[in-house]
Amino acid sequence: MTAASLEVREVSVGYGPVRALNRVSVDVPEGAVVAVLGGNGAGKTTLLRAVSRTLRFHGGTISSGTITFAGQRLDGLTPDRVVAAGVVQVPEGRQVFARMTVADNLRAGALGARGAHRGRRAAAEARERVHELFPVLAKRAHQRAGLLSGGEQQMLAMGRALMARPRLLLLDEPSLGLAPQMADRIAETVREINARGTSVLLVEQNAAIALRLASSAVVLEVGEVALSGPAGELAASDEVRRRYLGVA
Numbered sequence: 615m616t617a618a619s620l621e622v623r624e625v626s627v628g629y630g631p632v633r634a635l636n637r638v639s640v641d642v643p644e645g646a647v648v649a650v651l652g653g654n655g656a657g658k659t660t661l662l663r664a665v666s667r668t669l670r671f672h673g674g675t676i677s678s679g680t681i682t683f684a685g686q687r688l689d690g691l692t693p694d695r696v697v698a699a700g701v702v703q704v705p706e707g708r709q710v711f712a713r714m715t716v717a718d719n720l721r722a723g724a725l726g727a728r729g730a731h732r733g734r735r736a737a738a739e740a741r742e743r744v745h746e747l748f749p750v751l752a753k754r755a756h757q758r759a760g761l762l763s764g765g766e767q768q769m770l771a772m773g774r775a776l777m778a779r780p781r782l783l784l785l786d787e788p789s790l791g792l793a794p795q796m797a798d799r800i801a802e803t804v805r806e807i808n809a810r811g812t813s814v815l816l817v818e819q820n821a822a823i824a825l826r827l828a829s830s831a832v833v834l835e836v837g838e839v840a841l842s843g844p845a846g847e848l849a850a851s852d853e854v855r856r857r858y859l860g861v862a
């Protein structure tokens with residue numbers, strides 16, 4: 615299979631004795647935006663870490679199941695090989711290199727680019743696209759990243775990930791802590807990134823935003839898939855409306 619689709623099959627994850635995911639399956643077809651909803655501690659971040667293989671940095675391990683992207687098994691790869699396979703995570707809380715300039719943050723992102731996307735020329739092209747998406751990053755290229763606003767740091771974190779030219783972007787809570795207007799802008803950019811050909815697996819506490827962007831979604835509850843289906847159906851379900859959309 616060559617299509618750049620992600621298939622997470624029956625994946626279980628533990629942090630030592632703590633079971634964080636139990637036989638979770640999710641598909642991200644090529645070109646899709648798929649949302650992962652769920653309350654605090656449901657396992658959303660863990661799912662992204664399992665895919666990006668950064669789980670090991672947090673003391674977690676996959677105890678069973680498989681993760682495949684574009685026909686290639688990701689479980690068992692190192693995080694840098696996952697990036698090289700075209701799958702890049704934007705971590706929660708942004709985590710930009712605060713003491714480095716905006717330009718250097720973007721340069722760091724290009725180091726993970728794969729194959730034909732490597733090298734100076736490719737990095738310059740990627741930077742141009744990132745600047746098109748986020749003009750403020752061009753304006754502030756020589757400022758320290760730590761001086762940016764929260765929303766701008768989120769843009770930088772996304773821009774840095776895009777420098778590796780991902781085929782699939784793993785986005786963890788991009789709207790967290792942002793004012794509604796900025797959250798909407800970030801959502802618009804996610805749409806734009808997707809329209810340019812990158813699939814997205816989106817973890818979002820803000821279910822209203824997530825279900826607007828996504829074609830399908832899964833709801834995690836205590837590490838298990840409680841609901842899944844087309845975003846429109848989930849948005850209309852009483853349970854999702856009551857629990858995640860705040861509609862009585």
Ligand code: ATP
Pocket residue numbers: 629632633634652653654655656657658659660661672673674
């Ligand atoms: P949140 O929105 O609060 O980040 P989440 O849905 O992303 O929640 P996870 O962060 O994936 O949930 O956490 C799932 C479970 O795993 C929780 O019970 C959490 O306490 C536990 N957990 C997460 N990270 C670790 C870790 N590094 N070590 C031990 N347990 C962890």
